[in-house]
Amino acid sequence: NAGVTQTPKFQVLKTGQSMTLQCAQDMNHEYMSWYRQDPGMGLRLIHYSVGAGITDQGEVPNGYNVSRSTTEDFPLRLLSAAPSQTSVYFCASRRQGAGANVLTFGAGSRLTVL
Amino acid sequence: DQQVKQNSPSLSVQEGRISILNCDYTNSMFDYFLWYKKYPAEGPTFLISISSIKDKNEDGRFTVFLNKSAKHLSLHIVPSQPGDSAVYFCAASQGGSEKLVFGKGMKLTVNP
Numbered sequence: 001n002a003g004v005t006q007t008p009k010f011q012v013l014k015t016g017q018s019m020t021l022q023c024a025q026d027m028n029h030e031y032m033s034w035y036r037q038d039p040g041m042g043l044r045l046i047h048y049s050v051g052a053g054i055t056d057q058g059e060v061p062n063g064y065n066v067s068r069s070t071t072e073d074f075p076l077r078l079l080s081a082a083p084s085q086t087s088v089y090f091c092a093s094r095r096q097g098a099g100a101n102v103l104t105f106g107a108g109s110r111l112t113v114l
Numbered sequence: 115d116q117q118v119k120q121n122s123p124s125l126s127v128q129e130g131r132i133s134i135l136n137c138d139y140t141n142s143m144f145d146y147f148l149w150y151k152k153y154p155a156e157g158p159t160f161l162i163s164i165s166s167i168k169d170k171n172e173d174g175r176f177t178v179f180l181n182k183s184a185k186h187l188s189l190h191i192v193p194s195q196p197g198d199s200a201v202y203f204c205a206a207s208q209g210g211s212e213k214l215v216f217g218k219g220m221k222l223t224v225n226p
Contacts, residue, residue, distance in 0.1 A: 004157070031212065042118075042203060043158070043216040050212060058213060090157050102148065103214065105157030 002026050006091050006106035013081045013113045021076040021109050023091030030096040032074035033103070036060065036087040043090065049074055050096065081113045117141045118206050120217035129226050133191040137204030137217055140185065144206040144215075149178060149189050152201045152219070161202070162189070194224045 007022045025032065033048035035058075045058030049068040063085060065077040074093075078085060088110050092103035119138045127133045137147075145166040150158035164171040164178045164187065171178050177190045191198055204217040 033212075035216075040218060042120075042218040043205075045213055045215075048212055056212070059215075092157075102160050102163065103158075105150075105159070107155070107157050 004091055004093055004104055004106035006089075006109050008109060009107070010110050011112070013078075013111065015082060015113060017081050018077070018079050019081065019111075020078075021089055021091075021111070023074045023076065023106060024072050025074075025091075025093040025104070026072065027093065027095075027104065028071060029093035029104070030071065032068065032091065032093045033058070034064070034066065034074070034076045035090045035092065037090060037108075038087050046076065046089075078111075081111075083113045085111065086113045087111060116218075117144075118204055118215050118217040120202075120204055120220045122220055123218070124221040124223070126223045126225060127194050129196055129224055130193045133189075133194045133198065133222055133224065135189040135191075135202050135204075135220050135222065137187050137189075138185055139187075139206050141206070141208065141215075142185065143208045145209045146207045147178070147180060147187050148205045148207075148214070149176075150203040150205060150216075151198075152203065158203055191222075194222075196224050196226050198222060199224050 004025045030051045034046040035043040044060045047066040049055045091106040148163040149161040151161045152158040162176045180187045201219045203219045207214050
């Protein structure tokens with residue numbers, strides 16, 4: 001059972017480039033989300049989804065797009081990367097109705113924007 | 115405006131002693147609280163939680179205490195072990211909300 005899988009683990013981009021961080025889970029969880037972790041800032045919610053076809057914004061959504069076409073996958077897209085998006089990104093999932101917000105996290109994707 | 119605060123960035127304790135990690139919150143609507151542990155290069159993992167209808171929840175060496183009037187919760191680890199060395203995040207959510215709000219984290223070091 002792989003849990004939550006994030007790819008790539010590391011990525012370096014130049015300002016203005018676009019890329020997609022991939023997230024897949026094999027636990028049939030309805031809820032998926034993306035967080036970013038910055039030094040001294042803790043984890044901040046970017047976007048989340050409660051099921052296929054449904055997405056919503058979190059605390060820091062600007063500069064990021066998401067879509068949820070399947071239950072398993074929840075990619076995070078950066079359309080025009082900026083240095084301020086240098087961060088570690090975590091994808092997380094849980095069953096709806098599970099112990100409220102007991103999330104299972106992926107191992108993270110470290111993104112550097114030059 | 116930070117709604118979940120972990121004001122101490124780090125804590126160092128000796129193996130076998132008690133570790134007490136503190137967390138304060140400002141939103142009185144929060145009704146569910148969680149602690150996550152994070153090792154370097156890994157994602158956070160769920161440790162323990164507490165509902166606002168309780169004031170204590172225990173799981174082995176880990177106990178979380180909730181003081182609603184003070185908007186304060188604490189995580190006690192007894193006895194502390196070197197393997198407990200990690201960053202601990204306090205998190206909170208409001209009933210029915212899909213959003214989990216995290217504190218900045220606290221680095222715990224347990225010395226052998």
